[in-house]
Amino acid sequence: MPLTFLTADRDQADPAAEPALPFEERNQWRRPYRPGPWRVAGSALLLLMASYLLISAMIIAFAGELPGAGACAGAAGAVIVLALRLLRVGVWVSAHGLRQVGVLRTVTLRWHQVAAVRTAQQPVRWLGLPRTVQGQALLIIRATGGGGSAAEGRALRTLLTDHNADFLTRPGAFDRAADVIEAWTAESRGNR
Structure with missing residues (x-):
């Protein structure tokens, strides 16, 4: 059995040539890109810390201090x-709209509420920290007025940048993700 993914001469198909909506089940919410290594590493460290807390809770419970074990x-x-x-x-x-998920809040917009999705050069946060650097951000502009008019309103908080935990050191992945989200927007706004 050939393992083409291990060889350097594998077929290097252009990812931009893939259809923008490759999913059969369009009603299911999906992220059109994979979580980046920084996001996965941060979550793994938090889960490691949680395992230490659970072991501490077990040790405290065996020592007879149940309130302390419960707190841990x-x-x-x-x-x-x-x-x-x-x-x-x-x-x-999804076919229903665009959802911007943050740590503490989630904003869901139907496609008729989205006026535009575009990439812009601007100062962006580096890994979500207060330090800013020049980079690209995917801006999601809300439609103003009733009936889904295309007049532009205010932008949502910028969560998708080329310097966040998903795309730091992977500018090609940011460009592909931005293109796919823009294509979802164009196709979904055209189907309504």
Whole structure:
């Protein structure tokens, strides 16, 4: 059995030539890109910390201090929820609309509420920290007025940049993700 994924001469098909909507089930919410290594590593570290908290809770429970064990187990549960939520952060699309998932809040817009999705050069946060660098951001502009008019309103918070945890050191992946989200927007707004 040939293992083409291990060879350097594998077929290098152009990812931009793939259809923008390759999914059969368009009603299911999906992120059109994979979580980046920084996001996965951060979540893995949080899960490692949660495992230490759970072991601490077990040791404290065997020592007979049940309130302390409960506090450690509760803290571990909160860290696990935070790690899983960090993995879900990003932009999700479906036939219903566009969903922007953050750590603490989620904003869902129907396609008629989206005026435009475009990439812009601007100062962006580096890994979500207060430090900013010049980079690209995917801007999602809300439509203003009733009836889904194309008049532009205010932009949503910028979660998708080429310097966030999903795309740091992977500019090609950011370009592909931005193109796919723009294609979902164009096709979904055209189908309504």
